[in-house]
Amino acid sequence: MNPRLDYGRLFLNAYVYAVLAFVLVPIAIILPMAFSEPSYLTFPPQGFTLDWFSTYFGDSRWMAATWLSLRVATLTAILTAVIGTMATYAMVRGRRGFGSVFQVLLMGPIVIPHIAIAVSLYMFLSAMGLLGTMFGYVLAHTVLAMPFVVFTVAAALSRVDADLEAAAMSCGASRFTAFHQVTLPLILPNVASGGLFAFIISFDEPVVSFFLAGIRDKTLPRMMFDDIEQNLTPVIPAVAVILTLASVAIIFGTALLRHRAQRMQAIGREA
């Protein structure tokens, strides 16, 4: 298009591709290793086998860790979605001043290093006697995942006209009914997508779980870490393959949900 060579644009493109490569190459390397025949990690992979997947599914320790992670992630997703939506609603629609304080508090986990959160949660949960319990994991992950729900729901709420609730109330709806019948249906896709995001955050959260893990109950990332130290078999990349596929599916799901929600909310604001 431009008759002259645009060096700025050329550099920008090169930079973007380099970043993408740095992100994607490690994943591209680890995935084929899951199908490699030797019982140690090698690259490039040799031969082709699905044995490591069956080892994973057949091993009760791996399965126990997976189920624990799934249960923790599911509960975290539900808890963050519910609490996050309520908190965000208060923040966006409530009195000003009050909201910004909570926003800082809720966003904290993004800014504060996970290791710092991990140490403080470790001390807190150990005092409560919740170390290594499912409830302890759920509490910790809810704190970590909260900002992502708050982000998505806040964006959605600011797109939904606050006057819609006033209109519902003038029709005889109580404040709660107005929220439940009008605002919630309009932001529900975003709430769900925030919940799915929380699920992912919880499911592959290593740092905090490392601190909270008991001897028996380990989450999947913690289990993988232990396995790397002790065995270093291609079960690890096999698990990585499964996790990656699940994450990609969930991300696509959330993108779809958000797209649908924005169309609906845009209609509500057309006036």
Add this chain to the structure above:
Amino acid sequence: MKADAPRVASGANITIDGLAKRFGQVTAVDHFSVDIAAGEFLALLGPSGSGKTTVLMSIAGFEFPTEGSIRIGGEDVTYTPANRRNLGMVFQKYTLFPHLSVLDNVAFPLKMRGVSKPERHKRAEAALATVRLAGYGSRMPNQLSGGQQQRVALARAIVYHPRVLLMDEPLSALDKNLREEMQLEIKRLHSELGITVVFVTHDQAEALTMANRVAVLKDGRIQQIGPAPELYERPANLFTAGFIGEMNFLPGRLAAAGKTPSIKLDAGPEWRLPAAALIDTPSPGQSVVATVRPERVSLGSEGAAGAIPVRVQDVVYAGAAVLLIGVADCGTELRARLSGVSEVADLRPGDMAHLVVPPEAVLLYAGAAAA
């Protein structure tokens, strides 16, 4: 069809007594009292920031007053939550619920009142027919034009036969033709339903056309309240005089009070006026402002009694009338709407003209004209 039309409901009377609303240091509404008769159509008219919306929101229950009381149908509702007031409300923006069909939008108030589904769909259909949107029930709000959306909002507001309908500048988002059509539509609904309507607007023409009475607000206080002709013919103060319609303001001094007051205009002549011209009671020597509508001003010959000499600034052809804009010696601008085109045909900017005003068209206010 006719049998399904809403029965003629009697509207409720509204009594607002000493309403005041303060937001911190700012007083939005002050000493606001009005009695609205059952079935009356009252317009709250004022510039933005005059407090008209705050008054409406207090009646609706979305604002709670700092002082005063609001009674609807004899019942004190000052602090009753919005959803328990049983009022219909139409907002400035189209506030249809985007995820519900048109029919479900209109049926929403009935759903809130526990009406069974077949019954509420039947009544919603009837309300849609009332606003001439029969058959649109299955559409989604975004498939309707702005005017249609506002009519659906109107149907939603009247579907449960409320005794009071509140409207917050409901037509301001519509274009001019549609707005006039909707004004007639709302007037028709008002007389059909016998409902009490409180209508907020900043458009004086809209207020004058639609309402039985208009309350003019400024800085949170009522400036004047009365039927449209009264507001136009006999404004109670200079603000209303300037806010409603076009008005000429002629500064001067009161020369004599009494039964035939006279005024010495800064623009030259001295006028003798009927006693009825005095709105305020200034004493001789005090500054006064004489007001006159441009359509009451006519062109006179040189030397005509009481004529004001002006230098013509512009002659604007406006179809039915010609607008002559002139400036008197003292700098006061005078406008005349003249129906006879021929008499001004020769006037060019810079020419001298002599404007005459019948004494009965003049109203006299104490004080100085606002710049």
